[in-house]
Amino acid sequence: MKLSVKKNDQVLVTAGKDRGARGKVLRVLASDSKAIVERVNMMKRHTRPNPQKGIQGGILEREAPIQIANLMVICPECGEPSRLGRKRLEDGRGQRVCKNCNATF
């Protein structure tokens, strides 16, 4: 299955504890069908101090991966969370089409 979410996309979270949150895709984990979205699905990580590595310790907050199925891409043209179609260009590259405003990106 081809994933429709790409790095740097703005996305809307449609399920889970951060439902309704919007953020930028920082990483796509294609093999897991997951993505890391800025400030979404934050997890607290307790870290032990390690002076040799310059690690202070304490509680760190980090984004945890979220299922791509729970994300909707926000169209850069109309600003709406959109269902996306796909279009193949003559040179073989795929483009995504917003089914809301028909913008390609």
Ligand SMILES: [Zn+2]
């Ligand atoms: Zn659109």
